[in-house]
Amino acid sequence: MSAHASTIVAQPTRVVPGFLAATMPPSLSAMPKAQSTPAADPLAAITQVKVMDREQPIFAEGDAADALFRVVDGVIRLYKLLPAGRRQIIGFLQAGDMMGLAFAERYLYSAEAVTATTVQRISRAQLDDLLDAQPSLARKLLSVTTSELVAAQDQMLLLGRKTALEKLASFLLALSERAGGKRLVGVPMSRSDIADYLGLTTETVSRGFTKLKTSRLIRILDGGKVELLDHNALADLADCA
Amino acid sequence: MSAHASTIVAQPTRVVPGFLAATMPPSLSAMPKAQSTPAADPLAAITQVKVMDREQPIFAEGDAADALFRVVDGVIRLYKLLPAGRRQIIGFLQAGDMMGLAFAERYLYSAEAVTATTVQRISRAQLDDLLDAQPSLARKLLSVTTSELVAAQDQMLLLGRKTALEKLASFLLALSERAGGKRLVGVPMSRSDIADYLGLTTETVSRGFTKLKTSRLIRILDGGKVELLDHNALADLADCA
């Protein structure tokens, strides 16, 4: 089940961006400058760093949930499966995001690396201790979780009430926003990942990309990069009909 | 916008079920026996009780988010709208559930009473004070929010990857579970509410009910009650194809 062939390092030599990096500002994802905020991270003391290859499993739905994880670098997908094999990707995680923070015995979704990834592993027991010792941490976690809930609610609106093209436009804009609003957006996940995130099929996603391309709203570049040519038109598409 | 024609009472004379009533056990919703757990609720001291008629607005997306609410009795719907008028219901709230717990300036969804409803209003400022005074409260709220997040993820799976009939079966089972696993489930919301919750149309919901009825999986009774005739068959439908 969870045979992670990943490297486990004792403790990171450099401190990662401040604890709430991903959720507070639009996230300066993957900042390579070393220890910028040395005093910020209350979790740093109890983390193990794991480096993972792309397409590697991190944990699976149903595994004992004895740890949670924070993404330091790379992209991770969280997903749930139906018995028939249908997959719904719950979210893509990037630097600063956390996962596994459910107070349940077992993980309720699976996690896999999309790209080569570095994560911090935080044991549940140690986190509980830390929560006792440092009550303000609970408020930070509450804030993080609330943000996730807000994102989940937006995704419900998308899944339940948007058309294929609207979903795609929303997705690209969300990626762009997450990366700081750039015109050039990295899209490291496959068409089938995108499809399973948006409740579509790979074919429909592909056709959507083609349509956005021929409509001059985006340009598709090498290396999984997409250029947003008309941010406004995309935004119109994303929020409306 | 937010012209609530509701009664505001100073302070409840009876204490409502313990703080996490709805999320911890399958929820003994609406227990009419008076003050059962007198010492349990840390929020009781800062709440105002509001009694609302059915179909009344509580707050709207975009309103200043200066309070959060806990449902004492009745059913409430939370929803988001797309400009074109399409509606996605984010959730139905019942006794014990909370809403408005987003650390944002403004509400990110609208809330309306489905049935006649009693809610507790908790001002944000007072909650913040209470969180300072009583740090353990943050952990409880974290736990509540995490449960909501889990539910939201399940709903994403439903919206993205289930068929109309599977959605309906899942919905009925969730209602039943929430009510303690009874065969007889109260379904106080309209077909159109259900449709907007499941990402369908009223017509499809209606056809689904008919199909479940003719398949002998449910029976539709008066007063918005549904009897689940074959729990197993429904569960098969709900989790799979």
Add this chain to the structure above:
DNA sequence: CGTCCCCTTGAACTCCATCAAACCTGGTGG
């Protein structure tokens, strides 16, 4: 008793899924 609203049912359509095949691309081994 009438009216309104919700629910149900029917018929036609449409968007997206499904099935199928060609295309591209990066990695591999000869």
Add this chain to the structure above:
DNA sequence: CCACCAGGTTTGATGGAGTTCAAGGGGACG
């Protein structure tokens, strides 16, 4: 170094689940 191969992607043709449009019940309330 290049041909080959495997995987993902794109494009095409067809079909179906669910929507849309439309009309007919049925219950609650005045």
